[in-house]
Amino acid sequence: xxxxxxxxxxxxHPWGKWGRNFVEYGVHAARExxxxxxxxxxxxxxxxxxxTMRNGYPGYVAGASIAQALGxxxxxxxxTYGACATGAQAIDVARARILAGLCDVALVxxxxxxxxGFFAPTGGERKQDPDWLRFHLIGATNPVYFGLYAxxxxxxxxxxxxxxxxxxxxxxxxxxxxxNARYKKLYGIDEVMASPIVSDPLxxxxxxxxxxxxxxxxxxxxxxxxxxxGKPVTIAxxxxxxxxxxxTMIEMPNFATDSSVAVAxxxxxxxxxxxxxxxxxxxLGPEDLDLAEVYDxxxxxxxxxxxxxxxxxxxxxxxxxxxxxxxxxxxxxVNPSGGLACFGEAVPAQAIAQVCELVWQLRGQAGARQVxxxxxxxxxxxxLFGHGSAVLVAA
Amino acid sequence: MPLEKTRAPAIEGWFTLDERDPxxxxxxxxxxxxxxxxxxxxxxxxxxxxxxxxxEVELSSRGRLWSFTDNRYPPPPxxxxxxxxxPYAIAAVELEREKLVVLGQMVAGIGSDWLEVGAExxxxxxxxxxxxAHQVLVWKWRRS
Numbered sequence: 172x173x174x175x176x177x178x179x180x181x182x183x184h185p186w187g188k189w190g191r192n193f194v195e196y197g198v199h200a201a202r203e204x205x206x207x208x209x210x211x212x213x214x215x216x217x218x219x220x221x222x223t224m225r226n227g228y229p230g231y232v233a234g235a236s237i238a239q240a241l242g243x244x245x246x247x248x249x250x251t252y253g254a255c256a257t258g259a260q261a262i263d264v265a266r267a268r269i270l271a272g273l274c275d276v277a278l279v280x281x282x283x284x285x286x287x288g289f290f291a292p293t294g295g296e297r298k299q300d301p302d303w304l305r306f307h308l309i310g311a312t313n314p315v316y317f318g319l320y321a322x323x324x325x326x327x328x329x330x331x332x333x334x335x336x337x338x339x340x341x342x343x344x345x346x347x348x349x350x351n352a353r354y355k356k357l358y359g360i361d362e363v364m365a366s367p368i369v370s371d372p373l374x375x376x377x378x379x380x381x382x383x384x385x386x387x388x389x390x391x392x393x394x395x396x397x398x399x400x401g402k403p404v405t406i407a408x409x410x411x412x413x414x415x416x417x418x419t420m421i422e423m424p425n426f427a428t429d430s431s432v433a434v435a436x437x438x439x440x441x442x443x444x445x446x447x448x449x450x451x452x453x454x455l456g457p458e459d460l461d462l463a464e465v466y467d468x469x470x471x472x473x474x475x476x477x478x479x480x481x482x483x484x485x486x487x488x489x490x491x492x493x494x495x496x497x498x499x500x501x502x503x504x505v506n507p508s509g510g511l512a513c514f515g516e517a518v519p520a521q522a523i524a525q526v527c528e529l530v531w532q533l534r535g536q537a538g539a540r541q542v543x544x545x546x547x548x549x550x551x552x553x554x555l556f557g558h559g560s561a562v563l564v565a566a
Numbered sequence: 567m568p569l570e571k572t573r574a575p576a577i578e579g580w581f582t583l584d585e586r587d588p589x590x591x592x593x594x595x596x597x598x599x600x601x602x603x604x605x606x607x608x609x610x611x612x613x614x615x616x617x618x619x620x621x622e623v624e625l626s627s628r629g630r631l632w633s634f635t636d637n638r639y640p641p642p643p644x645x646x647x648x649x650x651x652x653p654y655a656i657a658a659v660e661l662e663r664e665k666l667v668v669l670g671q672m673v674a675g676i677g678s679d680w681l682e683v684g685a686e687x688x689x690x691x692x693x694x695x696x697x698x699a700h701q702v703l704v705w706k707w708r709r710s
Contacts, residue, residue, distance in 0.1 A: 291642035298577060301604075307644035308576055308694070308704055309671050310637055315656050318635025326633070326683040370635045370656075371678040416613050417600075419667070421632075421658050426604060427668040433598040433612050 174452070176269045177396035177403040178564070180208025180389035181527040184282065186353040186382045186514045193226050196385030196520070197237040197282035204278070204387035209399075212241050215389070216274035219261040221281025221519030222252040224293065233519065234261075237280050247274070254554025255466065256411065257281060258386070258522030259562055263409040265390050275395040281519035282385030289313065290381060292424075302424040302555070309426075313468070314378050316423045318370030321471035325372065328486040330474065335377050336363035337492045338470035339512055345499055346509020348539040351524070353382050354513045363470075377470040382515030386523035388530075404533045406526070407547075408452035408563040414441035423555035445559035446480040446551050453563045457481030460503060461545040462532055464525040466552040467510040477505065480551055480561075499540060507532060507540045525550035526562050533566040576694045576704040580604055582624065583703070588691045589624035590668065590705055596621055601664040625668070627689040628710055629659040632667045636678040646695035653677070657707040659687045673708045686710045 182203025184196035197220075205212055220234025229236040234250040253260040258281045265277035289312045297303040305311040324330040339358055346352040358376060366376040396403045414422075415437040417429030422441075439447060450456050457480060465476035474488035482503055483491055491497050497505035508514070508528040511521070529548035531537045551561040575583060582589045592603035595610035597617030602610075603625060610617035636655040640647035655672035672681070673690050688710035691703050 289639075289642050292644070294643075296644070303644060304577070305669075306641055307646075309656065309669060310641040310645040310647075310654065311656060311669060312637060312641045315635055315637055319633040319656070319658050322635055322683070323633045368636075368638050370637055372635075416611065417665075421667050421669060425669075428666045429611065430601040430664050430666040432663075432665045433595070433600045434614060 174270050175393060175405040175407050176266050177391045177393055177405050178388055178530050179210065179391050179396060179403055180204040180206070181530045182207055182387045183351045183524055183527055184385035185351045186384035186517060189383045191284065191383070193223055193282040193284040193383070193385070194229065194236050194240045196383060197233065197280045197387070198240045200282065200385035200387035201237060201241060201278055201280050204389045208389040210276065210389060213244050214276050215244070215246050215278045217265060217268050217277040218246050218248045219265040219277060219279045220248065220250040221257040221261040221523065222250050223283045223519050224252070225286065226284055233281065237282070253411065253558040253560070254556055255516070255518055256522060256552055256554035256558035256560035257519040259409060259552065259560030260411055262388065262406065262523065262526065262562060263411050266406060266409055269390060269392050275392050277390045278387060279390060279523060280385070280387040281523050283517040283519055284383045285381040285517065301426065305424045305426065312370070313423060314370040314373060316421070317378060317469040317472060318373050319421065320475060321373050321469060324471055324474060328489065330471065330489050332364060332372050333360060334474065334489045334492060335373070335470040336360045338467065338473045339363045339376050341492065341498045342467065342506050342510045342512035345507050345540055346513025349509050349513065352509045352513040353515050373469055373471065379468050379511035380515035382517045384514065384517035384520050384524065386520040386527050388523060388526060404530050404564055404566055406562060407455070407565045408449040410445055410448035410452070410559060410561040412444050412448045412559040413557045415444070422557065441559065442475065442479040442553065445553065446549060446561045449549065449561040449563045455547065455563060459547050460549050462504045462507055462529070462542045462548045464508060464510065464528050464548070464550040465505055467506060467512055468516070470512070473505065473510070476551060480549060499542065504542045507537065507542055522550065522552050522560055522562070525552065526564060529564040533564060571696060571701045572699060574700040574702055576702050581691070581705045583691070585691050587627060588689050588705060589627050590689065592623055592625045592664070593620040594623045595619070601625070601666060603666065603668055626661045626663050629661040629687050631681060631683055631685040631687050632658045632660045633683060634658065634678055634681045655681065657681070657687060659707055670705050670707045673706045676708065
């Protein structure tokens with residue numbers, strides 16, 4: 172049985188470094204999504220908020236913070252956190268309520284205000300918290316982990332810093348005319364390769380920034396959607412998988428992998444299992460995709476994702492980007508929005524923003540970055556502490 | 567004459583303080599043999615194992631380099647960055663007996679251009695930072 176929900180509306184607050192309260196971005200995005208859905212705020216029966224860890228108590232109860240700012244209506248609420256996968260969790264909570272028949276119309280919203288520079292752990296002295304300890308004991312920032320993965324690609328598959336730069340060049344071209352992108356500048360290979368090294372082999376322009384932004388979706392049951400004009404885009408699957416033991420990849424914020432002394436590593440590594448779960452839910456596969464939005468925290472990670480979501484075999488990702496297969500006009504455009512390279516990361520909003528892009532693409536409303544005839548799109552993402560997320564959207 | 571500073575681990579119970587042959591301290595499940603680093607106190611993390619007896623063990627002090635990188639910019643607190651900041655390399659080292667990969671900084675003065683995947687590595691102790699009374703030590707990796 173297909174378990175779809177309709178996407179009636181999408182909305183975003185442009186990404187940037189605006190320095191305002193995250194609630195404002197959330198309200199802006201929610202109002203845009205409601206207007207797009209031609210529904211009133213009072214029509215929303217359930218609000219799923221994506222939490223932010225950097226904005227105090229209001230951030231831990233983001234659904235209620237944004238609902239209060241929109242004006243209390245008595246709607247039911249849930250606020251969730253899953254690191255970078257937060258947005259997909261919020262989508263999944265709303266989807267589950269709709270599919271269970273507990274509501275017809277739900278609002279999903281996430282927004283963040285970020286400080287300058289590296290993401291840092293919560294303050295205080297917390298010697299039980301691996302996220303605090305990794306900074307304190309070894310100075311392992313997020314780009315350190317991205318650097319380890321990038322070096323591994325170079326070792327296993329012969330990837331080069333030039334391949335990584337090609338990803339940035341491609342995404343910078345895609346984002347040029349995206350009104351919600353923060354960086355609208357076309358970069359050349361030489362410029363990327365001349366930027367300072369942050370975590371070898373990755374340079375400043377290989378690594379995504381941290382941004383302010385907000386994104387929202389209005390979801391409904393298919394029955395509710397059928398009573399309205401037009402055929403809506405639907406969410407066909409949501410994956411929020413955790414790893415299987417033993418996870419042999421060193422993941423943020425850990426000091427070590429699981430040990431595979433007693434149990435052999437699973438046939439499907441964690442990152443491969445993320446999209447696979449979504450494909451299995453929807454009865455679709457990578458061959459059905461017209462486009463994908465993948466989590467390019469670094470340029471090299473985008474190449475990993477090509478393989479993790481089944482666009483090519485392990486080791487073939489470099490060929491895909493060199494041939495332009497993942498550029499607009501190519502066989503399978505990846506990150507037509509410009510990706511994190513053009514947005515920077517606004518954690519709880521990002522997975523929702525990925526879905527906004529898929530919906531615009533599948534409706535044919537993506538303007539200069541339109542993927543012609545797009546019918547099926549996948550977004551994929553991973554959050555620290557073992558959060559996978561993928562969303563399959565179909566026209 | 568300045569007093570000699572007391573040597574102190576940056577975190578209690580994660581590694582031995584034998585400077586010539588230091589070891590990381592993990593746990594091993596007495597039921598299924600799974601190793602854990604850092605230590606697990608109450609339950610084995612193997613989902614197929616109901617083990618609750620975890621013995622403290624010294625992990626292998628040698629392994630092979632799985633991957634490496636470095637950090638060219640000072641991390642935010644709680645990292646105690648020297649002023650001026652000195653970049654450091656980071657190693658992910660695979661331990662054969664324990665079948666796991668463990669992170670650590672490289673000893674001072676070893677840049678990422680000195681490293682290659684597969685190289686033999688050995689555990690070391692080095693100061694992480696100093697305060698008025700202590701030389702605070704942490705585990706690091708060096709080429710063996």
